[in-house]
Structure formats: C-alpha cells, structure tokens
Amino acid sequence: MHMRLGGRLQAAIEVLDDIENRKRPASDALKDWGLSHRFAGAGDRAVIGNIVYDALRRKLSLAWRMDSDAARHIAFGVLLSDAELDIEDINVALEGDKFAPEPLEAERLAVWADRDLNSAPDHIRADVPEWCIPHFQAIFGDKWVEEAAALSDRPPVDLRVNTLKADRDKVLKELARAGANPAPLLETAVRVPPLRAMGRHPNVQAEPAFQRGLFEVQDxxxxxxxxxxxxxxxxxxxxxxxxxxxxxxxxxxxxxxxxxxxxxxxxxxxxxxxxxxxxxxxxxxxxxxxxxxxxxxxxxxxxxxxxxxxxxxxxxxxxxxxxxxxxxxxxxxxxxxxxxxxxxxxxxxxxxxxxxxxxxxxxxxxxxxxxxxxxxxxxxxxxxxxxxxxxxxxxxxxxxxxxxxxxxxxxxxxxxxxxxxxxxxxxxxxx
CATH class of the missing domain: 3.40.50.150 (Vaccinia Virus protein VP39)
Structure with a gap:
C-alpha cells in the first residue's frame, strides 16, 4: 500500500516534532519512524525524508514566511516552495485522507503570499543561527548571506571514480539509469544531481559497479x-x-x-x-x-x-x-x-x-x-x-x-x- 501525500506530510510533521522535542539527529528520528510504521514503502520514506530535511535546511526562512515556527506550518512551507505544488494541488491531495493534517489556515496562506524573503533579517535569509553570523562574515565578508544560504540547498550525490579499477566513462555507462553526469572540476568525479520536488535518489550502493569497487560515494x-x-x-x-x-x-x-x-x-x-x-x-x-x-x-x-x-x-x-x-x-x-x-x-x-x-x-x-x-x-x-x-x-x-x-x-x-x-x-x- 502507498501512503498518500496527506499521510506523508503528517508523518514528516511528527518526525520534525520528535527531532525538536528530543534534540536528536534527524536520521535517528526517521529510522525510528520507519521501524514503527513498517507498512511505509521506500517511496513513502523518501518523500517523508525530503520534507523533513528541507524543513530543517530552511527552518528559519520558512518559519519567517509563515510567521510561525510550528512544524506543521514549516512542513506546508516545504510543499509550497520545494515540491512544485500550489495550494490547490495540496488541498486536493489532502481531501478525504484520514491520515492528513488539517489544511493550511487561510491567514497563514495570506502571510506566505505576502511576505518577501528579501526583506527578512540577514540570518533568516541565510538560514543560520544568529550566533554564527560573525563566523561567516570573517571568511566571506559582504557575500556571507549568499554563501550561508547556499548551505541550505539540496546537495547532489557525488562519486569518486576508483581509477585503480575503472575510468569515468565506464562508471557513467554503469550508472546511466541513476542519472549520473560528469562532475565539474575533476576528471575522476561523477555527480547525480540534487533531487527535484518529491523525487528520490537512486541507491547507487546497490549497483553491481559499487560492489565491484568501481566507485565510492564521496563529496x-x-x-x-x-x-x-x-x-x-x-x-x-x-x-x-x-x-x-x-x-x-x-x-x-x-x-x-x-x-x-x-x-x-x-x-x-x-x-x-x-x-x-x-x-x-x-x-x-x-x-x-x-x-x-x-x-x-x-x-x-x-x-x-x-x-x-x-x-x-x-x-x-x-x-x-x-x-x-x-x-x-x-x-x-x-x-x-x-x-x-x-x-x-x-x-x-x-x-x-x-x-x-x-x-x-x-x-x-x-x-x-x-x-x-x-x-x-x-x-x-x-x-x-x-x-x-x-x-x-x-x-x-x-x-x-x-x-x-x-x-x-x-x-x-x-x-x-x-x-x-x-x-x-x-x-x-x-x-
């Protein structure tokens, strides 16, 4: 059985609350959720993980745009900004789903539509704790907000071609289905681009080429x-x-x-x-x-x-x-x-x-x-x-x-x- 969007969204909200309340790593909270909800398939877990990680990456900016730091509102913010869905799509998806959270209140939506992130305080646009500002300024000067904000983007999966056993063309051929491309800067690096919307990354470590030692996962x-x-x-x-x-x-x-x-x-x-x-x-x-x-x-x-x-x-x-x-x-x-x-x-x-x-x-x-x-x-x-x-x-x-x-x-x-x-x-x- 596949969970619908509503159930996935509600699960992400519960996991976010768990991380916040028990101050524990996201990977632990997600693993525990998976163990206690064994009916959830890999696709379900991937979407729930996406919502949770996006919410954590941009917790401050999403909370600012919603004018609320409740997990529920931040999770809705993820759907509105990263899932390539608008509120009509989301409401239709939630309708009649008994596992779904309450729909987003009209006033939240109005604030979301009205707020321009460019007018938010610097650390909120940067999505970093306020105490970190001087550390980023010390290295990046005037560009610190953009530099810090880029740390809240979704990352690619990078692979290092093991030149003891293979070259890049061979690895690219083996991983064509996984969407692998040449990475920039190094002739020996391969990149699976960051996820779009609610997609999931291929498990490259399940590939025969990985078992044979042709590449390693390495940023x-x-x-x-x-x-x-x-x-x-x-x-x-x-x-x-x-x-x-x-x-x-x-x-x-x-x-x-x-x-x-x-x-x-x-x-x-x-x-x-x-x-x-x-x-x-x-x-x-x-x-x-x-x-x-x-x-x-x-x-x-x-x-x-x-x-x-x-x-x-x-x-x-x-x-x-x-x-x-x-x-x-x-x-x-x-x-x-x-x-x-x-x-x-x-x-x-x-x-x-x-x-x-x-x-x-x-x-x-x-x-x-x-x-x-x-x-x-x-x-x-x-x-x-x-x-x-x-x-x-x-x-x-x-x-x-x-x-x-x-x-x-x-x-x-x-x-x-x-x-x-x-x-x-x-x-x-x-x-």
Missing part, C-alpha cells in the same frame, strides 16, 4: 581536498584522522597503489568500515591502525601527514541540516581544543621536507585560518605552502567555479565550488 569537496594534498606514487603517508577511510582510498588511487598509506583513527568504531572498503577498492598500499602505539616507528618518517580534523561540520549542513541547529559556541570551543591537540600530535610524524595537510569540513575561521596561524606561530620549523598553484594543477579545464584563496589556503563552498564547505591548508616542515 566532490572531499575529493578535491585529497587531490590538493598532492600524494605521489611511492610516498610514505599517514592519514591521521582516517575515519571510515574515504580520503585513504582517494590517496591510494592517486598514488597508483605505490608507496605506503597508514590509516589511523582514535575511535575504532569509526575506522571499522575501512577494511571492507580497502578490499572492495583493490587497495594494496594501505594498512589501518587502531592503536596509537603502532605509529611509533613512523615518527619523523612521513612524506605527508593528512589531518582531516574533528570539526563542527558547518560545511556539511546541506547533508546534515539538523546539526546546524544543535551546534553551540561551547561545541565550537571544544572542537578548537581537539584540533590543536590533533595537530600537535600529528606533527611528530612529519619528516624534514615533508608536509602536514590540515583539512576541515567547516567554514568557521576559528577552526581554519586561526588554527593554522596559531600552529605556525608555535612551530617555527613549518611554513605555509600556497595552495593556489596546487589547485590550478589539480583541477580540470575551466568550469567557472573558483574557491576562495585566503592567506595561501583554499576554501570550498556550495556557492563557489558547488561542493560541501571545506578548508585546505598545506604546511611544509623545513627542517
């Missing part, structure tokens, strides 16, 4: 960050905050399986998926370490140490919009402390002449440029490498997309590079 920004680290065949590399291994896999392909990559993460559970991923991708030059003691022989030996640091994740708000509203100044401060500790620990492994590559998926200066400046102050044997020439070398022909180059670092964002938000800095140990 284009993350692929570009790995590329800018300029890993060369034969180098000794330490991926110090490897997580599930996305960048390790990208580096292994970049190095053509030559040299050695050590993938380490302080949290075993985060590292767990890496073993299957390495096998599936045909990576032979990487080994995973869960014990810091295993790294002792590597001290002062690495050509490159990659630090994909723990951060607020403000650059990934398109994909995790619920995190945007849970984040606080206190959490930001905790991340800054962790970043300093991680940089301090990671530098021990860089050999003279080697490089330390510091990456975050945040767009906040305290986690980015400020960390690099503090590190350089405290470690006179390091100097900053200008990443702009590295960018020019790494990216394919002119796509019209250009990152922000700031003090030798590279900043990617949905608006400027059509990626998640990333910060990339390369530091060389001179002696």
């Amino acid at each position: 284009l920004g993350s692929q570009l960050a790995a590329k800018l680290s300029s890993a060369k065949a034969g180098e000794q590399v330490l991926d110090y905050c490897a997580g599930a291994g996305g960048k390790t896999l990208a580096l292994a392909a970049e190095m053509g399986n030559k040299g050695q990559i050590h993938a380490y993460d302080a949290e075993r559970a985060r590292l767990a998926p890496i073993f299957d991923r390495l096998k599936r991708a045909g990576v032979r030059n990487a080994q995973a370490h869960a014990n810091i003691g295993d790294l002792a022989p590597l001290e002062g030996q690495m050509d490159m140490v990659l630090v994909d640091a723990p951060c607020t994740g403000s650059g990934t708000w398109r994909r995790r919009p619920d995190a945007k509203w849970r984040l606080s100044d206190q959490q930001l401060e905790r991340r800054e402390v962790e970043q300093r500790e991680v940089l301090d620990a990671a530098k021990a492994y860089v050999k003279p002449g080697g490089r330390l590559v510091y990456i975050t998926c945040s767009l906040f200066a305290p986690e980015n440029g400020d960390q690099v400046a503090a590190f350089l102050d405290a470690n006179s044997e390091y100097s900053a490498v200008d990443t702009q020439p590295l960018w020019q070398e790494a990216v394919s022909k002119e796509s019209g997309l250009k990152p922000l180059f700031k003090d030798g670092t590279t900043i990617l964002s949905p608006l400027s590079t059509s990626t998640d938000g990333f910060f990339i800095s390369v530091l060389r140990r001179e002696k």
Whole structure:
C-alpha cells in the first residue's frame, strides 16, 4: 500500500516534532519512524525524508514566511516552495485522507503570499543561527548571506571514480539509469544531481559497479581536498584522522597503489568500515591502525601527514541540516581544543621536507585560518605552502567555479565550488 501525500506530510510533521522535542539527529528520528510504521514503502520514506530535511535546511526562512515556527506550518512551507505544488494541488491531495493534517489556515496562506524573503533579517535569509553570523562574515565578508544560504540547498550525490579499477566513462555507462553526469572540476568525479520536488535518489550502493569497487560515494569537496594534498606514487603517508577511510582510498588511487598509506583513527568504531572498503577498492598500499602505539616507528618518517580534523561540520549542513541547529559556541570551543591537540600530535610524524595537510569540513575561521596561524606561530620549523598553484594543477579545464584563496589556503563552498564547505591548508616542515 502507498501512503498518500496527506499521510506523508503528517508523518514528516511528527518526525520534525520528535527531532525538536528530543534534540536528536534527524536520521535517528526517521529510522525510528520507519521501524514503527513498517507498512511505509521506500517511496513513502523518501518523500517523508525530503520534507523533513528541507524543513530543517530552511527552518528559519520558512518559519519567517509563515510567521510561525510550528512544524506543521514549516512542513506546508516545504510543499509550497520545494515540491512544485500550489495550494490547490495540496488541498486536493489532502481531501478525504484520514491520515492528513488539517489544511493550511487561510491567514497563514495570506502571510506566505505576502511576505518577501528579501526583506527578512540577514540570518533568516541565510538560514543560520544568529550566533554564527560573525563566523561567516570573517571568511566571506559582504557575500556571507549568499554563501550561508547556499548551505541550505539540496546537495547532489557525488562519486569518486576508483581509477585503480575503472575510468569515468565506464562508471557513467554503469550508472546511466541513476542519472549520473560528469562532475565539474575533476576528471575522476561523477555527480547525480540534487533531487527535484518529491523525487528520490537512486541507491547507487546497490549497483553491481559499487560492489565491484568501481566507485565510492564521496563529496566532490572531499575529493578535491585529497587531490590538493598532492600524494605521489611511492610516498610514505599517514592519514591521521582516517575515519571510515574515504580520503585513504582517494590517496591510494592517486598514488597508483605505490608507496605506503597508514590509516589511523582514535575511535575504532569509526575506522571499522575501512577494511571492507580497502578490499572492495583493490587497495594494496594501505594498512589501518587502531592503536596509537603502532605509529611509533613512523615518527619523523612521513612524506605527508593528512589531518582531516574533528570539526563542527558547518560545511556539511546541506547533508546534515539538523546539526546546524544543535551546534553551540561551547561545541565550537571544544572542537578548537581537539584540533590543536590533533595537530600537535600529528606533527611528530612529519619528516624534514615533508608536509602536514590540515583539512576541515567547516567554514568557521576559528577552526581554519586561526588554527593554522596559531600552529605556525608555535612551530617555527613549518611554513605555509600556497595552495593556489596546487589547485590550478589539480583541477580540470575551466568550469567557472573558483574557491576562495585566503592567506595561501583554499576554501570550498556550495556557492563557489558547488561542493560541501571545506578548508585546505598545506604546511611544509623545513627542517
């Protein structure tokens, strides 16, 4: 049985209330809803998820246009702005559906029709918490509202072609049905465009080509960050905050399986998926370490140490919009402390002449440029490498997309590079 729009809308409202009341991640709330409503099919769950994520991405602007922050009104706002439906279509769809919410009140509709978002306060047009304003201003200046607002768009699904096993044409052929296109900027990237209306993304990980290791799901920004680290065949590399291994896999392909990559993460559970991923991708030059003691022989030996640091994740708000509203100044401060500790620990492994590559998926200066400046102050044997020439070398022909180059670092964002938000800095140990 398929749910009708009314039931899907009501379910989305309930999930939004659950997220708000219990301050929990959207993915958990949606999963719980699915488990307690087993009759809902994949199509139903996809639409409910769309409404929930769109509502979270643009919670402030939708609430402002409705003059109400009730989940019900925000969910109706999603249908009116993203589902490509007008109020007549919606009312017809809700009619006679016993699972549907009450129709939208005439006064709400009047406010919605009357309000022009351009006259809303800046942080509402930007759809970010008010306390974040100075952080966006510090990096983007006058363009901060547009830059922040782009973090509330729907993201594409980006794939990295595993060049150890395939080329882009082969992957595009395998994924033609999924609507895959060449991605901008990198010859080795493929993109399934963002959803329209109430559509659903194809599950690319169910494709035989994925099982055979021909590609990985990885945001284009993350692929570009790995590329800018300029890993060369034969180098000794330490991926110090490897997580599930996305960048390790990208580096292994970049190095053509030559040299050695050590993938380490302080949290075993985060590292767990890496073993299957390495096998599936045909990576032979990487080994995973869960014990810091295993790294002792590597001290002062690495050509490159990659630090994909723990951060607020403000650059990934398109994909995790619920995190945007849970984040606080206190959490930001905790991340800054962790970043300093991680940089301090990671530098021990860089050999003279080697490089330390510091990456975050945040767009906040305290986690980015400020960390690099503090590190350089405290470690006179390091100097900053200008990443702009590295960018020019790494990216394919002119796509019209250009990152922000700031003090030798590279900043990617949905608006400027059509990626998640990333910060990339390369530091060389001179002696």
